[in-house]
Amino acid sequence: MDNTRSPYVAGAFYPDDNETLKDDIKSYMAINTPELEYKKLIGVIVPHAGYKYSGHTAAYAYSIIKKNKKNTFLIIGPNHYGFPSYPATYSNGYWNTPLGYARINSELAEKLLLKSDIIRDDKEAHTVEHSIEVQLPFLQYIFGDNFSFTPLILGNQSAAVARNIAETIETLAEKPFIIISSDLNHYNSYDKNNELDQILINDIIEMKILNYYDDIKKYKLTACGYGAIATLMAVTKQQKGKIALLNHSNSGDYSSDKGRVVGYSAMVAYK
Template identity: 45%
Template structure:
């Protein structure tokens, strides 16, 4: 089974040389992180807008010896309340084919009552797809991944998936794919996003969901973030903030922007 790219030419260049050149242009400073990276929060907008912020997390991930990734993002067009797992095969991008870790996918599926095998929901969804070129840029063909997208993102499901991840037998890095506040002024986006990032760093799910509701933070992948928070807390880790930006930094128009955040989950 091979999934063809849904958003090449829209969210990122469809030509290999242009995509590689764009990814190469995101020069970010090296972060000195103490501990082992077990997860990350990265954006999934058009790479020209959010790619530099995403690269902060990917540069931190690059230092790890782990080459298996579970990528969880939102389903922007949910047709099921469940978490949809693409269980086998390859995903194609202009940089080549990325192979699914089928054994890890099956283990995750068996660990959670909320996860269903559902290739169709992934067909046009971009939240996982946009992450694959970064991994290919970093690691070539030397990685495997498991793609999951969430319909319902409530706290119970986030906890359940976090528990399922804790029972995976082999090492992996958990990538939570999410943009932050959508289509407000840069000043408002900065305030809302930093309040949410402060909540993320506490690893307190009640506080996180309260900030989402009380401040109306339109972070589209909040369920994936919550699962990573739960997983990190249970692993005895912490969330480290790396970078925040917004689409206005590229367009020059700060009247209505989307916010992007980059954080990593680290254990001692």
């Protein structure tokens, strides 16, 4: 199929075998999710580590998505390499995973490019980034090929960039469901990492964006998609919504290594 991005981390972050991948996701999705009353769902925050570490937590967010009526998604994640610095989308075509082809929503991509003065179309920026790719098998498991998505990765994750993207999203007549791809803190001891994660979680729930950025600097917090998270915070504030925690864990919960762990959260923005 022309203009198709091949999987970059299949076989590493998640299984590269179709049946094994489906079985793994099915096992993660067999959870009892918290009851949540809402009129409208705005988006979720999900981790993007290897499935064996973060898939259990990601499933809490995808259980909410499964109940959602929308099947158009804007997936925002960090560019772990920091280059290019501008927000980059992939405006048309397909992304491939072991579960098939996921279609880019080119109409949404074009609207973002038209309405934002900082977002650029740059397919090359996505070739070696995993934060968005790892979300697709969950969506494919839930929706098959009956969904579309627009990827957006952030090099510069400043508050100004987050605000620009949030304001751009607010100009859209029909707003997509927003999936924010980010892990939380990295490589502290089990208890210390949980302590630092709680600072982030509290700031996200309170939606105090400047305080959130201040705490990132003050406590040297290392959530890799902090700017993507700030974007959802800004969108949720604009829509007078709330953000709630569905689940929190870290890699030490699924590994014998509790000396250097990575934190994960599933959170939901709603009205």
